[in-house]
Amino acid sequence: MSRRISVELAKRVKDLPPYLFAAIDRMKRDAIAKDVDLIDLSIGDPDIPTPEHIVQRMKKAVENPAHHRYPSYEGMLSFRQAVADWYKRRFHVSLDPKTEVLSLIGSKEGIGHIPLAFINPGDVALVPSPGYPVYPVAALFAGGRAHLMPLLRKNNFLPDLKAIPAGVIKKARLMFINYPNNPTSAVAGRGFYEDIINFAAKNNIIVCHDAAYSEIYYNNQKPLSFLQIPGAKDVGIEFHSLSKTYNMTGWRIGFAVGNEKVIAGLGKVKTNLDSGIFQAVQEAGLEALNTEEPVLEKIRNRYQERRDALYHGLKKIGLEVEKPKATFYLWVRAPKNFDSSGFVAHLLEKTGVLATPGSGFGAPGEGYVRFALTVPVKRIKEAVERIKRRI
Numbered sequence: 001m002s003r004r005i006s007v008e009l010a011k012r013v014k015d016l017p018p019y020l021f022a023a024i025d026r027m028k029r030d031a032i033a034k035d036v037d038l039i040d041l042s043i044g045d046p047d048i049p050t051p052e053h054i055v056q057r058m059k060k061a062v063e064n065p066a067h068h069r070y071p072s073y074e075g076m077l078s079f080r081q082a083v084a085d086w087y088k089r090r091f092h093v094s095l096d097p098k099t100e101v102l103s104l105i106g107s108k109e110g111i112g113h114i115p116l117a118f119i120n121p122g123d124v125a126l127v128p129s130p131g132y133p134v135y136p137v138a139a140l141f142a143g144g145r146a147h148l149m150p151l152l153r154k155n156n157f158l159p160d161l162k163a164i165p166a167g168v169i170k171k172a173r174l175m176f177i178n179y180p181n182n183p184t185s186a187v188a189g190r191g192f193y194e195d196i197i198n199f200a201a202k203n204n205i206i207v208c209h210d211a212a213y214s215e216i217y218y219n220n221q222k223p224l225s226f227l228q229i230p231g232a233k234d235v236g237i238e239f240h241s242l243s244k245t246y247n248m249t250g251w252r253i254g255f256a257v258g259n260e261k262v263i264a265g266l267g268k269v270k271t272n273l274d275s276g277i278f279q280a281v282q283e284a285g286l287e288a289l290n291t292e293e294p295v296l297e298k299i300r301n302r303y304q305e306r307r308d309a310l311y312h313g314l315k316k317i318g319l320e321v322e323k324p325k326a327t328f329y330l331w332v333r334a335p336k337n338f339d340s341s342g343f344v345a346h347l348l349e350k351t352g353v354l355a356t357p358g359s360g361f362g363a364p365g366e367g368y369v370r371f372a373l374t375v376p377v378k379r380i381k382e383a384v385e386r387i388k389r390r391i
């Protein structure tokens, strides 16, 4: 008789939406197996290495035995102080490093955990769609439900707060927003944030602004922090990541800042689940936050060169493209006879260029594909040439 137990997935895992990139992953593997000269514009992971001074600091920090022990869950005070200093310099916003800053094992970790602190079964989280897939899943894992706020071109890819039904608003405890936006590359202005703050205050909803791309901008048009807007700290927090700004996706370090009570709630969840970030990584993170401006400018210029090459290239071919003011993504309308997945499949098969189907970020992303600027400009030009010949 078999002694093997029957392994049954929990309902929350069974209920997960289908992984919409699975088909693309398969196509990518097939292309690689067939030796296709793949130009992969599907990944939001910088190809540029972490700046040298950060790597050097890490090497030294690793040798310090004090760092070999458990870190504190809320992060070293020196790292949180560096966050507060950076915030003051970059956004002119004051933060108390002891109560208004929390270190995270990448911002994904904080985003994934925050509904556990504030969502009860049956509660609603308002999430942008298309959007980062973690928002709705995190709500689901907490026993809540995600209400999608469509990001449409006619609204400049901002959610239409007036379109949210009153019954949904009543059950909403939490709202995610994300500007500069992945995947649409839209940025938000002061007026939008003011509307969000009024909406949240009126309806008692915690705002979680994901600002992972606040430092990937063009033409010196610096995106705003949500916390720069008066009243923001009364209603919410902002998530930041060192991943995109300093090419540190593999290091796993980010932070949340803002409303003291919301930060404490998230911290409480974290004390019970993780033991913080390796302190050597926090030291390197502190070094990262003090990076000299020219180093960052060089990274931004590189993305700008790539953005211009891809934007002008695709536009010339006749594709409808949003010109990003920030982020390293291009949100491109699929030609009329294609849906998102169909266009991605067509591109891969005919040109070896891989993009991400917009529908993978939520139904309102249907009809679009996302290109990431995470390959050198020479490869981007090659991609444009190939697409030109086959479209």
Ligand SMILES: *Cc1c(COP(=O)(O)O)cnc(C)c1O
Pocket: 044, 105, 106, 107, 108, 109, 132, 178, 182, 210, 212, 240, 241, 242, 243, 244, 249, 252, 253, 254
């Ligand atoms: C990359 C990304 C993150 C997460 O970054 P971490 O590496 O976990 O800090 C969060 N939000 C968005 C929208 C992203 O694109």
